[in-house]
Amino acid sequence: MALINPKKKEVQVKIVYYGPGRGGKTTNLEYINKKFKSRIKSEMVTVKTYNDRTLFFDFLPFDIGMIKGYTIKIQFYTVPGQVKYNATRKLVLRGVDGIVFVADSMTLRQEMNIRSLENLRENLASFNKDLNSIPLVIQYNKRDLGKQGIPILPIESLEKDLNSTLKASYFPASAVTGENVAATMKKIISLTVISLKEKLDLGGK
């Protein structure tokens, strides 16, 4: 749940990038951090192991300014995708307001995507949260690999696997080239803040 400070007129929103290991969650945040660095004005914290994998999480905070008199501060987190780090994923998910599920388009990763989404559903359930009712955007990452001859799943297939019942907004994307990375982020911020408006009467009298 978002942290609200009525005295300071500040709302802190937590958005988590979730998905299978090596799917591009960190690359998404790195792209945003690099491309919009002059506007973000804070440092991205990333904790990696020796072989460049996310051990705990990445953390990227930034302000989007005032909306209806409230300063909106967004905190982006990624989770470690590897199966063994489920405890960390649960920790990071605590108090989440919105989720981007970064799916890997590679054909080889089809099963991992499905398992990771199921894991997300279970972890949210442990906090009494329902994946169907939380703001969610699905990103089908690594679309650029198709041009390099690497087999990738068609969007229809990914939609059928992951989004047939959720019916969430989705974006084909490439975190490496930046395609639809900002669009994904814009969408999740928008969905999350709007959902909070309904819960908190943000800006109401």
Added chain:
Amino acid sequence: MSNDDGNSIFDELDSRLDDFFADDELSFDESSDIHSDEMIIDSSDEPKVKKSFPDTQSAKFHKNPQGPLDTLKVIVLEMDWELTDENLNKYLEEIGRLKNQYKDDRAIYLFFKLHSSIGTYMLHKKVRAHPDALKFLYQVFNSLEKVTTKNLSTFEKNKMILKEVTNFKNLKARMFPNSYSSVEVQSFVPEQPTAAVKPDFSSLPDDIQKEINDYIEREIAQKIEALKKNFK
């Protein structure tokens, strides 16, 4: 809360996010593709495209659009007369079509990317758009017409698009003065792996910092236990 409040929050949020992510439309790593080794830019060469748009003869395009840019020109003329959501949407639609048509001609394609960026900005901002945005759109259209109608070499085309990209950067610096400390616009360059950067935990929430410390302590304790077992 009334629906009006809801809509106004949505609009405000949308506008804020558009500003924040404003330059994602034109990827500068793409525009930098035209900096090939063979290109030498003569900085003393002032832009020659100064003619205001439209001229009186262009009305003929309304009757018989035949060239590749004629439909676009008709729309641009309409926009010069009155700027509406309808003609801006038509404009973006036509730009999308032309981008596809010219996708193999890098320089011309980049002209359409510029058009697309400025058109999208104007559609979002409407009356709040920077006054120079429309002038810039006409200027880019004039340059585009030259590029497509005159028999220019690749070098000349690249030179023209490079000039317009620079103008676009300058315009963006004026559009978002708080975001751009100078005319220099930061381009996206793939980052070095961040593993080498020493993380600063102080900006993390307290509970997360505590969790990290606990985790590290647990890991160290486990390693010590494992070592003890090995030495027994």
